[in-house]
Amino acid sequence: MEYAWVEKAWEKIVVKIEKTSQSIGAAFPNGTENGRFVTTPAHDWVAGFWPGLLWLVYGETKNERLKALAVACEAQISHTLWEYDHLHHDVGFMFELSSIKQYEFLADDAAKRHALITANLLAGRFNPVGSFIRAWPNWGDEDHSGWAIIDCMMNLPLLYWASNVIADPRYRHIAELHADMVLKEFIQEDGSVHHIVAFDPETGARLGALPGQGYASDSAWSRGAAWAIYGFALSYKYTGKDKYLAAAKRVAQFFLDHLPADKVPYWDFRLPEQSHDAPRDSAAAAIAASGLLEIASVVEHDEELFYKRAAAEILLSLFHNYADWKDDSEGLLLHGTGYFMKEIFVDASLIYGDYYFVEALLKLKCQ
Numbered sequence: 001m002e003y004a005w006v007e008k009a010w011e012k013i014v015v016k017i018e019k020t021s022q023s024i025g026a027a028f029p030n031g032t033e034n035g036r037f038v039t040t041p042a043h044d045w046v047a048g049f050w051p052g053l054l055w056l057v058y059g060e061t062k063n064e065r066l067k068a069l070a071v072a073c074e075a076q077i078s079h080t081l082w083e084y085d086h087l088h089h090d091v092g093f094m095f096e097l098s099s100i101k102q103y104e105f106l107a108d109d110a111a112k113r114h115a116l117i118t119a120n121l122l123a124g125r126f127n128p129v130g131s132f133i134r135a136w137p138n139w140g141d142e143d144h145s146g147w148a149i150i151d152c153m154m155n156l157p158l159l160y161w162a163s164n165v166i167a168d169p170r171y172r173h174i175a176e177l178h179a180d181m182v183l184k185e186f187i188q189e190d191g192s193v194h195h196i197v198a199f200d201p202e203t204g205a206r207l208g209a210l211p212g213q214g215y216a217s218d219s220a221w222s223r224g225a226a227w228a229i230y231g232f233a234l235s236y237k238y239t240g241k242d243k244y245l246a247a248a249k250r251v252a253q254f255f256l257d258h259l260p261a262d263k264v265p266y267w268d269f270r271l272p273e274q275s276h277d278a279p280r281d282s283a284a285a286a287i288a289a290s291g292l293l294e295i296a297s298v299v300e301h302d303e304e305l306f307y308k309r310a311a312a313e314i315l316l317s318l319f320h321n322y323a324d325w326k327d328d329s330e331g332l333l334l335h336g337t338g339y340f341m342k343e344i345f346v347d348a349s350l351i352y353g354d355y356y357f358v359e360a361l362l363k364l365k366c367q
C-alpha cells in the first residue's frame, strides 16, 4: 500500500490545529455541536486529549505557541489532584498525554511528580478481592464501587510508566492483575468485549456485565473493542507477556471482521437490526487504527504488513470520507458517537477521535 497521502493529510492537520488552537486556547474540548467544540472541566476524562494533540503537532513543528498552550493545560489538569473527589480511573488518559508528555519534551520534574502522584491514585483504586481497578466514583445514587470498565486498559500504561520511573514493580503488578481480570471477565468467545463488568466489592464475586455505552450487556460497543485492541497491545509492549498480544489480536480480528465497506464501524457491532443509517463511530476507527499500528510494531514481517495495511485502510477512509477541513469547524473527524443511548455527541467530532487519528497518522508518517 502506498502511503504518500499521509504527508498530505499531515500538512492539512498542522494547518487545522494551528488555526483551531487560536479559538480553543488552553481549554478542554470534548465533542462538537454545530462544528464548535463544547468544553469541559479539567477533571473530565477527555482533558488530556487536547494537550496531547498539541504535543503531537509541536513534536513535528516546534511551534512554541502550541507548546505554551499544552503547558497551560497541564497546569490546570495537575491542579485537579486537589479535587480528589472528582477524579476517576481515567487519570491515565489525562496525565499520560499532559504531564508525562511535558516531562518527556521539557524534562519538567514537576510534571513528572504530578504523574507519579496520579499513579498512586490509580493504584489506590485497585480492589484486591476482585482484582480490578474501580472505574468511577459514585454518581448520585448509582453505586460504582464494584464497577470495572474496558477503557481502563488504556490507563494501565500510567502504572507501567511509574514502575519503570521509580524502579519498583508494585504499579506494574497492579496493572497486570487488572489486565488478567479483563482477559477472564470481559473478552467474549468471539473476540467482542463487554464495556462494564460489575463485581461485589466485598467478596470480588462477578455480578455480571452491564451495557455501559454499548447497546446491551451482550452487544459489542465498537469503541470498547478499540480500547481493548490498543490497551492489550500496550500491556504487551510494557510486559512482553504473549497472552496480552494474543488478546489484542483476537479483539482486532473481531473488529476487522465486522467493519462495513468503508472501514469505519457502527457505534455498536451488535445492534438488533444493523441498519445502514445507524450512526458510525469514527473515534472507534481512529483508536483501533492506532492500536493496530501498535500491534504491527511488535510482530514479525508478514503479520506486521497485515496489521499495518488494516490500519492504513481505516485511516485512508477517515481521511477521504470523514475528515473535516472546513474553515468554520473545529473538529478533525466527522461522525463520531460519544454516547448513543444518552444522546450525547451523536454524529459529532470527538476530541479523542481527533487525537488518535493524528497519533496514528504520525505513526504511519514516521515509520
Ligand code: GLY
Binding pocket: 151, 213, 223, 338
Ligand atoms: N468512556 C470513554 C469513552 O467514551 O470511550
